[in-house]
Amino acid sequence: MIKLNSIEKSYRHGLSQTFVLRRVNAEIKQGDFVSIMGPSGAGKSTLLHILGMHDSAWTGEYWLYDDPIHQLSAKDRMRLQKQHIGFVFQSYHLLDNLTVYENIDLPLSYRDVKKAEREGMVADILDRFNIVGKKDLFPNQLSGGQQQLVAIARAVVAKPSLILADEPTGNLHSDQGKEIMELFRRLNENGTTIVQVTHSKENASYGKRVINLKDGWIVDEN
């Protein structure tokens, strides 16, 4: 599903150059559940954002299915991102002005799904995530765990084949964290490929594979 060849990212500071990622080669198969781990500053989030196509200033080859992301225009990347990827953030990033329903509806509206169809899809997700009763609330009326639940619902509503999660339980206490990780496991069991960045070995244990990064290099992969 994903193939990375010699991905590098660096920043220039005058004459010097600081590398964030060095010659990253990796392959992620359909249905995989990969955890990216490593100390702070290792380049975990950067790699995830490259996979999510939020970052375009890098070198190397990135293949998603058979599409060479490294060769595509911003417009084509956006099309593929919308088609295949859902993203979950550590700090949820729900939009404060929108209700739970409207937050979940947002990715569908960006994909030009017709209104009637969207209503069905959102209702289905609200039901699956058991948050129907909260659909008219605003994010500041929810707990952290509930907010992350909504964020995941928003990530999966457009039925992406790949979910990228950046420390999804980082701001949650352990019970809420477990609940979220169980949810990811179920999604993975239903065929969604998941790549998460985490510091937690316990969270990583929900996955099938771990990629360890240090100073931008992949130091271990199992």
Next chain:
Amino acid sequence: MLVQDIRYALRSFLRAPGFTLVALLTLALGIGGTTAIFSIVDGVLLRPLPYSDPGRILRINRVGANGGLDSFSAADYRDLKKDATSFSAIAGYRSDIVDMTGRSEPVRIIGVQTTAAFFDVFDAAPLLGRTYHEATDKPGAAVAVISETVWKQQFGSNPAVIGTHVLLNGAPTEIIGVVPEFLRHPQKSDVWMLSPFDVPTSPFGVDGNDSRDIHYFSVMARVARDRQLVEGQQQLKSIGDQVARDHQGNAGSTFKGEPLASSMVADVRTAMLVLLGAVGFVLLIACANVAGLLIARGAGRRRELAVRTALGAGRGRLLRQLLTESVVLALAGGALGMLVAVWTQYLLVSLAPENLPRLADITLDWRIASFAFAATITVGILFGLTPALQSSRPELNADLKDGGRTGTSRTGMRNVMVVGQVALALVLLIGAGLMLTSFSRLRSVDPGFRTTELVTVELMLPLARFDDTAQRNFYMSVHERLKANPVTANSAMLFPFPFGGGNAQAGLSVIGQPEKPAERRASADLYSISPGYLQTVGVRLIRGRDISDSDGPKSTPVVLISESAVKEFGGKDPIGEKIDMGDAFTVIGIVSDARRRSLDTPPRAAVYLPYTQFVLPYMGAVVRTDRGAGAVASAVKTAVAQIDPDLPIGDVKTMEQIIEESTGEPRFRSFLIASFAVLALLLAAVGVYGLISFTVTQRVPEIGVRLALGASPRQVFTQVIGQGLRLAVIGVVLGLFAAAGATTLVKGLLFNTSATDPVVYGSLAALLLAMAALACYVPARRAMRVDPMTALRSE
């Protein structure tokens, strides 16, 4: 989808009421103020007169040897009319008081006696009936045209008014037409009548109708279609020069034609342009403010935009969302602005001095409303879209991480806006400060007489019924009766009232002194007064004696002269000397100078003649009393009714009212500029507040670190205030330089005030800095209270 965007936009504004309120108010004031003021400037100054081909209408003046403008004499007019081939119509006209009787109550209205071509000059259709013309109506035809106002007020808008007969100053006259408001020239005229002669009738008796020396009426002309304006103007000059060569009394004079539109507004042109500039400044400041607000809002929304992008929103989609928000905001602001414009214009027109030219032409101009609306919307849209245009892929990751809270580098543009706002506001403040200083100095001028408890009553007489003797007898009888009434015992008869009550001048030629060339010949303001005038008004008799009852029509002609006239006597004691004013008048006394034309015109040489020896049908009564204008009006009405029951009295005003009216224009413009300056000051303060408040929000984590590292809240406070004041000081310095340049434009409007008055500059710069410090105070207090733990945790 659009409905959804609009719903989200409305919701986001409701959830940020502070931002929304400030943005809406700024938009409303910017659009509303600009539209209202421009409507006034447009109506008074820019809009063409509503006549056919108005650029061809010229007001013709006689320019005297000393450069002063003068009215026409009958003989000069006839010479002009005979030789002026470049014109399709030339008309003379003179305003007069007209008593309209023959119906129910007698009514006193302002009439215009014109020659037959008057309406040919304007070439505009009447509202009803017809107007008179040179080709169809001969001098002396007993026909009149009335104004729309008189038609409505006196005839109940009855179309059958055409063909009816009324008595105008006792003469039966047929009403042949009604003219619309825009054709009401000169301003406030109500009835236009044909002169019985080829010139308007002279108020100085029939002699004036053939004289070259009695100047008493105005002239207008229309340049022929096949001639250029400049040809007409050149021909006027050459005719005037020829008349000056042919007639000794005209030596050094000429004729000059000025387009009617500019001659009507010549006195207020500079003030109007200054106002337009001022309101332009306010619009600029408002735009800068809205831009600043939107930039701040955009910077605070980087995280939201990054999330939307991460969820699949393309740049086009984000632009659409932000565009919707900006347009919704701008439309709401624009709608409010239109309301503000309507109210402001109504307020300004009601506050405008009555003598503001073309006041009736002022209407809300939708073209300029659309312009101001479009300008502000464009600014709103441009700056509202900036965050979307700035959102580029490589920063998405960072924006998601820091949530748009670290963005101090992006305040650069806002800093520039705030500095610009402060500078513009200071220019306006200084302009307003200078105007107000000037106005206050104008109002504190001593006019040379006591203005309190002085009531004036106009007692003009219709010439048709009152010849010289009848006029004299009437005024003497009124004065006798007033003196006998305790309310009006301290009274006198006078022509003219100071400050706009009429004008009469004469060459001041001292018998026995060598004759001066025409351009250096002195002229004096003429007064016609009754005994008791000096005491009533409070003008001092310096030497000699006052006019008394013994100075009758048949006794030796005598005059009082003012101090300023003494220098014309070549060092000799004027008392007992004679001056030539047709007859030889003996100087019997010297009185203190008094201002007559306006408070800002220094007193000129003045000659006071007894009303028994120099009578005009335009006199009035001045009464010193503490009983008020109402009591005086009723006493004068009773006195007049005892002499002539058909004669209404004219306006009754206190001298303070007259002075108020005479200073109406500078007061109006000072008020307007001061209003703009206050608005600009408030907007600039909002701008400074917005920026500093935004910066503090951005810097909360940094402030938390500083506090955690040992900075005292006082140090944080000082630093925040310092940041705001630094920008304000830069703005003030730029503003001072700009003001020094800009205020040279208002020099001509200032009275006894330097355009670079250091006190005004210094105090207003200090005021602006104080306002900026105040605007920084609230966010600085907020910065002081930042809790380091909370700040660092949120980081």
